[in-house]
Amino acid sequence: MSEYAVELENVDKVYRLGPGVEVHALNGVSLLVGKGDFISIMGPSGSGKTTLLNIIGTMDRPTAGRVKIDGVDVTDMGEGQLADFRCVKMGYLFQFFNLISTLDAVENVKLPIILSGRCTEREADSRARDLLELVSLQETVWRNRPVQMSGGERQRVALARALANEPALIMMDEPTGALDTVTGANVMKLTQMLNEFSGQTFIVVSHNPLVAKMAKKIYYIRDGRLYENPPESLMKFEAELSYPERRALFANQLRLLKESLLMLEKRWQGGDISRDTYAVAKLKITSQLERITAGLESAGRAVGSS
Ligand code: ADP
Numbered sequence: 001m002s003e004y005a006v007e008l009e010n011v012d013k014v015y016r017l018g019p020g021v022e023v024h025a026l027n028g029v030s031l032l033v034g035k036g037d038f039i040s041i042m043g044p045s046g047s048g049k050t051t052l053l054n055i056i057g058t059m060d061r062p063t064a065g066r067v068k069i070d071g072v073d074v075t076d077m078g079e080g081q082l083a084d085f086r087c088v089k090m091g092y093l094f095q096f097f098n099l100i101s102t103l104d105a106v107e108n109v110k111l112p113i114i115l116s117g118r119c120t121e122r123e124a125d126s127r128a129r130d131l132l133e134l135v136s137l138q139e140t141v142w143r144n145r146p147v148q149m150s151g152g153e154r155q156r157v158a159l160a161r162a163l164a165n166e167p168a169l170i171m172m173d174e175p176t177g178a179l180d181t182v183t184g185a186n187v188m189k190l191t192q193m194l195n196e197f198s199g200q201t202f203i204v205v206s207h208n209p210l211v212a213k214m215a216k217k218i219y220y221i222r223d224g225r226l227y228e229n230p231p232e233s234l235m236k237f238e239a240e241l242s243y244p245e246r247r248a249l250f251a252n253q254l255r256l257l258k259e260s261l262l263m264l265e266k267r268w269q270g271g272d273i274s275r276d277t278y279a280v281a282k283l284k285i286t287s288q289l290e291r292i293t294a295g296l297e298s299a300g301r302a303v304g305s306s
């Protein structure tokens, strides 16, 4: 038996959109996740989180590289075998819950237990109730359908469903993405406790640092590459532009505004617009020019002071 829940070896994923047009969603991703671990993978939208999670979850296949789950190489496993594998080994939780709208809470959790064929309907029913209790879903909503539940309640049901067949590995894709901060934090706290007490392995992907930091270990993903430490230069661009970039941006705006001012003057002199229109527009443009000039200066100061 392997000591790892997940072993990825140099995984690439390339989407071919058309002749000569490719998206490299994952680039040489290697990752070892120990049994009982709780890791998060954090990255901005489009960085490859869902692609990576789908490959670990055997819902998608890599273009290159190998994937082992619980010591079993699933890279080339046939679809039929994979379906069984997923049913007993994996639990999934998604941003938008993906509950079945015509079933109530108990029935939603019961369904995968019945599908696994491991127990009778009665046993499945009692297990579903135990699970709903485990995720602290109030008993008053157990017979409610998803539309009759709050977002947080739905995510608890989805979590209970993910746990239904005692999977070795639970994967969560933006689990709090559709929840408010407090409700989301509660779902993550619950996940922490489950990991602590059950010894099951959890992998959560999210763009949200508050979610990511609930895990025992955080990985970072950017442009399909996985990092163990935050890639400073790469993570930064969301926060601010570099001084030369800001300078270039301001300088362009300045140039455009000055051009507009000249054009405006010509149109007034040519009799296209009235003096008043000219005066009002000029005032607006000039004040914008001043603001941008100030911005340019502060961009310079920021560099000088750092
Ligand atoms: P994330 O979950 O971090 O937002 P994704 O894994 O969904 O990122 O996407 C990673 C990259 O792969 C993006 O550039 C996305 O557009 C592309 N991509 C994802 N799925 C497909 C697909 N089925 N076909 C083509 N490109 C895809």
Ligand code: MG
Pocket (backbone or CB within 6 Å): 049, 050, 051, 173
């Ligand atoms: Mg995604």
